[in-house]
Amino acid sequence: MHDTGIRVEKLRKRYGKGDTAVDALKGVDMQVSPGEVVGLIGPSGSGKTTMLKCLGAVIEPTDGRMTLGDEVIYDNGWRIKDLRALRRDKIGFVFQAPYLIPFLDVTDNVALLPMLAGRSNADSRKRAMELLDALDVGHRARAMPSQLSGGEQQRVSIARALVNHPPVILADEPTAPLDSVRALAVIRILNQMARQYETAIIVVTHDEKIIPTFKRIYHIRDGHTHEEAGEGRTFE
Amino acid sequence: MINLAGRDIQHAWGKFIFTGVGLGLLIGVTLTMAGVYRGMVDDAMVLLDNSAADLWVVQKDTLGPYAEPSSVQDDLYRGLLGMPGVARAANVTYLTMQVRQGERDVRAMVVGVVPGDLGQPGQPRYLVDGRHISRSHYEAVADVTAGFSLGDRLRIRRNDYTVVGLTRRMVSSGGDPMVFIPLKDAQEAQFLKDNDALVQQRRRTAANPAFNRPEVPGLLDAVIASQSANPHVNAVLVQIKPGHTPDEVAGPIRRWKRLQVYTRAEMQEILIGKLIATSARQIGMFLVILAIVSAAIVAFIIYTLTLGKIREIAVLKLIGTRNRTIAGMILQQAVGLGVLGFVVGKIAATFWAGIFPKYVLLLPGDAVRGIVAVVVMCALASLLAIHAALKVDPAEAIGG
Numbered sequence: 001m002h003d004t005g006i007r008v009e010k011l012r013k014r015y016g017k018g019d020t021a022v023d024a025l026k027g028v029d030m031q032v033s034p035g036e037v038v039g040l041i042g043p044s045g046s047g048k049t050t051m052l053k054c055l056g057a058v059i060e061p062t063d064g065r066m067t068l069g070d071e072v073i074y075d076n077g078w079r080i081k082d083l084r085a086l087r088r089d090k091i092g093f094v095f096q097a098p099y100l101i102p103f104l105d106v107t108d109n110v111a112l113l114p115m116l117a118g119r120s121n122a123d124s125r126k127r128a129m130e131l132l133d134a135l136d137v138g139h140r141a142r143a144m145p146s147q148l149s150g151g152e153q154q155r156v157s158i159a160r161a162l163v164n165h166p167p168v169i170l171a172d173e174p175t176a177p178l179d180s181v182r183a184l185a186v187i188r189i190l191n192q193m194a195r196q197y198e199t200a201i202i203v204v205t206h207d208e209k210i211i212p213t214f215k216r217i218y219h220i221r222d223g224h225t226h227e228e229a230g231e232g233r234t235f236e
Numbered sequence: 237m238i239n240l241a242g243r244d245i246q247h248a249w250g251k252f253i254f255t256g257v258g259l260g261l262l263i264g265v266t267l268t269m270a271g272v273y274r275g276m277v278d279d280a281m282v283l284l285d286n287s288a289a290d291l292w293v294v295q296k297d298t299l300g301p302y303a304e305p306s307s308v309q310d311d312l313y314r315g316l317l318g319m320p321g322v323a324r325a326a327n328v329t330y331l332t333m334q335v336r337q338g339e340r341d342v343r344a345m346v347v348g349v350v351p352g353d354l355g356q357p358g359q360p361r362y363l364v365d366g367r368h369i370s371r372s373h374y375e376a377v378a379d380v381t382a383g384f385s386l387g388d389r390l391r392i393r394r395n396d397y398t399v400v401g402l403t404r405r406m407v408s409s410g411g412d413p414m415v416f417i418p419l420k421d422a423q424e425a426q427f428l429k430d431n432d433a434l435v436q437q438r439r440r441t442a443a444n445p446a447f448n449r450p451e452v453p454g455l456l457d458a459v460i461a462s463q464s465a466n467p468h469v470n471a472v473l474v475q476i477k478p479g480h481t482p483d484e485v486a487g488p489i490r491r492w493k494r495l496q497v498y499t500r501a502e503m504q505e506i507l508i509g510k511l512i513a514t515s516a517r518q519i520g521m522f523l524v525i526l527a528i529v530s531a532a533i534v535a536f537i538i539y540t541l542t543l544g545k546i547r548e549i550a551v552l553k554l555i556g557t558r559n560r561t562i563a564g565m566i567l568q569q570a571v572g573l574g575v576l577g578f579v580v581g582k583i584a585a586t587f588w589a590g591i592f593p594k595y596v597l598l599l600p601g602d603a604v605r606g607i608v609a610v611v612v613m614c615a616l617a618s619l620l621a622i623h624a625a626l627k628v629d630p631a632e633a634i635g636g
Contacts, residue, residue: 058631088555095551095634101551103246113556160555172634
């Protein structure tokens, strides 16, 4: 159970210095509660990827404040020390392509994260199997990624993102390579998992098919975010 | 924790095995080159061992019978036998030449030894078939690598010899098989002139009034006889009595006989330090180049394999994998590749060493040094790939 999800206040990111400096983010605000799935949309070059990288603790913002659960990650130039451990324990990633490790089977692709966090192999695999079963890919547990369909691979990558029970999951165009049916299935799974594990999920997308499914949407344009209510369509 | 390197190898085992075999063949060549050098040194040592000598008495100011021409009188050994500390002394001649057998000929070192009296220095120390030379003429004992069989007839200069015995590992410092013949025959073979030259020499001698003096009958015949005989040998091999050191026996011989005397250590230095030194440096250079090429290939392979996994490495880093885990994965794969390559190389070298025309000696010590060198080389070669992997930005996994 996570109390506050993720909160971003006046986050700025500047690339370069002097005359050549570019402000990719110009003081964005965002707040996503546990169990909520929000969309982050915007045209190319609007700052979506920079936003995602800052949220994912991959690059440091120039300024602003970000909290994850109860923990302050950035605060006006200060940051927590171990970003690698933060990414491992507190942030889940779902990518446009599943990017599963090709030489690990499905179970170990998911179990790798808790193992990296120091959990035992048996416990890690048990947690992985629970999630794989929940995502309906438990029957492919011993398969290699190359033996899975695109939809199965994406579900395994969602299981990997969830396995350490992070307070936030960042999904980067998770439905881009999928057809409508599979894209909506992925969104349904994300919503289900967000509720089940009390995880805040931010979905960066261009995909018109899934935009109507979000209850809240952050539009990002020219380095600023604008929040608006989404249609929140259901798709049972 | 999962062994990432092992899983990656397991997943792409075909590529790993083929790469390892390719590298292994290269390592096999490197080990073989080391074996060729060791074989050369061993041939030189065998030459010394088989002579069973403690001292080599040779012509003054020469390096002895193996490195330079040396000529001493063939009755010198009698005087040496009277020197303090000398147990045995025997004449010996060495002559590298083509030995004919029917239509084929073999490059061999023909050694003239005193027949009979087994145990004399210079004689073949043991036989694998047949018997030792017992007659003073026209018998031979040959090393098996010469390809002769018992009873074969060999032609050395104008004389035919019957192979009466076969020996093993009796080779020159150049690896040529030895053919032992009686000393008198070897002396004759060494300075044998053709018939025309003999006739010319006799004519010249007869035309010389100093030798052809009517008032001294028989002088001309005596002079011609002395010109036809060869009273020289290349060296006298000496065995010393127990309780004496080579140096204390060699000292008086140098002083009183005015000859060059080499101990075994000195002769070893001549053979290895002078005679095969250039060849050894040549092989050493080849070894160094092969090692550098092998290291470059390992580095290239590991680097290429790593570049093929950049996206996976970015994902691993993004999800929180430590740098040392990723570096360990690459290092383990590089070392694994090296160990596989070494095993393949060792097997290959062992297999093909036997078909080399000269002796290739693969020492266990060289194998141990080889595996250590391969592991170190692979570890160093992986640094480039590790550097590339550690430079991968985890952000590459996000947003393309």
